[in-house]
Amino acid sequence: MRELPHWHTASARGPREYNADAVAAYAAAGGRGIVFALADGVGDHPNAAHAARTAASAAARTPVDQGAVGAVLAAQRAVLALGGPGDCVLVVAVQSGEGYGIAWVGDARAYAWDGYTVRQVTKDHTLAQYFRDHDQPVTPRMEHVVTTSVRTAGAHEIGTATVTTGGLLLTSDGVHKTLSGPAMLDILGMPDGAATELVRTAISRGGSDNATAIVVDPPGAEVTTEKFRVAA
Secondary structure, eight states: OOOOOOEEEEEEOTTSSSOOEEEEEEOOTTOSOOEEEEEEESSSSHHHHHHHHHHHHHHHTSOGGGHHHHHHHHHHHHHHHHOSSOOEEEEEEEEETTEEEEEEETTOEEEEEOSSEEEEOOOOOBHHHHHHHTTOOOOGGGGGOBSOOTTTOOGGGOEEEEEOSSOEEEEOHHHHTTSOHHHHHHHHTSTTTHHHHHHHHHHHTTOOSOEEEEEEOOTTOOOOSSSOEEOO
8 A cells, every 4th residue: 555645735715605615535445545625616605615625525536546537537426416506616635656747727736845945837727827827918807707517527638747756735716816936935844834834824914805725845855945936
């Protein structure tokens, strides 16, 4: 059985009426690794929260050998089976070799974290990012309009990446649209308390959404508050 990583998570409702973020992690007994999932419901409504919980649970329970894309597709089947209007975005990390396979839809993010640097490995599926990619002007509203979601994404639209550093940070937009890269990096230097502090700081700095983070520490990392830098 593969040794499981040290990880911790935190979530806060913030100024919203409901916390529509959800996280899940699952390692099958005697299995080959662990699956992490973070979902962010679309809207401030119980249906959004239910969709996020359903998606995160279904993704995390996907066998490791089906990979990260398989986990997103399992989440999609589970959300569609609900039959209601609820929807969410999702990022999944599946332990693979010395690192993780990543898959996502929408604007939930994954960062590689090696104890000294943090690097975003996902690319937001938003209208703003689409316009940037085509060298067109972007308005603030576009940052909040996702172009893929768990309910609507085709298999070919699911984003994929690989993390080989051994450590991870998964966030909902309530964290990463409030905190800069350097701010997140400083907080990641707090052993065991990083996820809680990321969420607390995002809310205290005026975050207008639910805020959720999963921090997976790199094996054997010397986590201190010095010698950090943000990788391009």
